[in-house]
Amino acid sequence: MTTALFTHPACLAHDTSPRHPESPARLAAVLDALSGEAFAALDRHEAPRAMLDELALIHPRAFIADVLAAIPETGHAALDADTIVSPGSGEAALRAAGAVVAAVDCVMAGDAANAFCAVRPPGHHAEPDRAMGFCLFNNVAIGAMRARRAHGRERVAIVDFDVHHGNGTQAAFAADPHFLYASTHQAPFYPCTGAASETGVGNIVNVPLPAGAGSAAFRAAFERTILPALDRFRPDFLVISAGFDAHRNDPLAQLMLEEADYVWVTDRLMGVAARHAEGRIVSSLEGGYDLAALAASSAAHVATLMRARGEPLAAGRRRA
DSSP, X not given: OOEEEEEOGGGGOOOOOTTOSSOHHHHHHHHHXXXXXXXXXXXXXXOOOOOHHHHTTTSOHHHHHHHHHTSOSSSOEESSSSOEEOTTHHHHHHHHHHHHHHHHHHHHTTSOSEEEEOOSSOOTTOBTTBOBTTBSSOHHHHHHHHHHHTTOOSOEEEEEOSSSOOHHHHHHHTTOTTEEEEEEEESSOTTSOOOTTOOTTTTEEXXXXXXXXXXXXXXXXXXXXXXXXXXXXXXXXXXXXXXXXXXXXXXXXXXXXXXXXXXXXXXXXXXXXXXXSTTOEEEEEOOOOSHHHHHHHHHHHHHHHHSOTTSOOXXXXXXO
């Protein structure tokens, strides 16, 4: 089966103001990287709008209404100091969440082996009742709950390798043992959550990494902690918050990963999905603010999703 790609032009119309790091150029770089011959086999889909009932799987209806009402008719408005919206932002946010919902449905129907959602705004900082950190609605949390509520998945795992901790996703699921949330992230760092002591009801696995940590520390976090936790949990669906801002060239953080690390971790997560979830994975774009690094890393991630299990990994160096 193929890998599905979900995106929508509306996600490019989310204007966050000049010089804001979460810019339309990010998504344009990703889509350009996925336009080459190597990605011709992607099954491409236009993301639908998320319906109110789908957003309400995670967010209170009053909060949803408040976010959409805050979208300005002209210019820009600030939901917080970092989260800027413009006239196109509401449609973009609905399409971003809708992409992940549709991707879950697609993979559960057997129409694709796995899927990647090339969307913005990102989502993992959005708490059930708070937009923050460039995020309006929590796309991956909505998709994970969709897998459970609409498709009867009993054990849904969300793995987050963005350089920032996904406080919103953790908040959504910390009290629900049907979900496992596992994250590597730089700490201390925004949003100042994600300590190893934050364990929810035994379903939260945080591995903070210090500034300057690279491949060895990142891979050890997965090999020693996250992958064993996933195998114990035995997820029957896997969702990935695919942030690429832990790359060594990213201007907003100080981890030292390379494209080869994203190939490696994607391969390992595909192994988990093969063992427990019949290969079912939906991945969604989160951070990544150096355009060249973002393009190369997202392409490496998607190329690995497209690779049949057992094919050789792309060559790449490991750095400490």
